[in-house]
Amino acid sequence: MNRRTVFGSAVALTAGLVLAGCSDSSGDKASDEPELKVAGAFMPAPAMDDMASGFFTVTNKGGADKLTSVTSSIAEKVTLHSTKNNAMKEQKSFDVPANGELDFARGGNHLMFEELKHKPKEGDKIAVTLHFAKSDPIEVEVPVKAATYNPKPGKHASH
Secondary structure, eight states: OOHHHHHHHHHHHHHHHHHHHHHHHTTHHHHTSOOEEEEEEEEEOOSSSSEEEEEEEEEESSSOEEEEEEEOTTEEEEEEEEEETTEEEEESOEEEOTTSEEEEOTTSSEEEEEEESSOOOTTOEEEEEEEESSSOOEEEEEEEEOTTOOOOTTOOOBO
16 A cells, blocks of 8 residues: 555545544434423223223324333333234333324223222323333323213324
């Protein structure tokens, strides 16, 4: 290798490292951070004394995240479920897509509140905490609605 090739390679490598360093501090990394908001949360008044369901939408205006668990003082256990082809299946987590939504709605993804400590009734508000892989937990007050309540698509109220 001659000096010109070595010098050119060194300049190119240095420029590449400087540009790579700039991209990490320029805010591009911040856009990879999830920006989560929860809306439209509700719990239909449960028919049973020991079990209830819950629904909401997580909107993300940033990088991808994952809903890993949900806790609530009203139940011994809160589990995540999906429904596909009329079959309900417990899930360990749900992806929250970058710049997208994770929807929990009747006939689809939902929470199951198991071993209720008391049966909530219409008008109550249930404290729920959503736990994520990257984001801080989000606390949500979930209003208990009529057992037949079903919001119109896209008409979620903010919480």
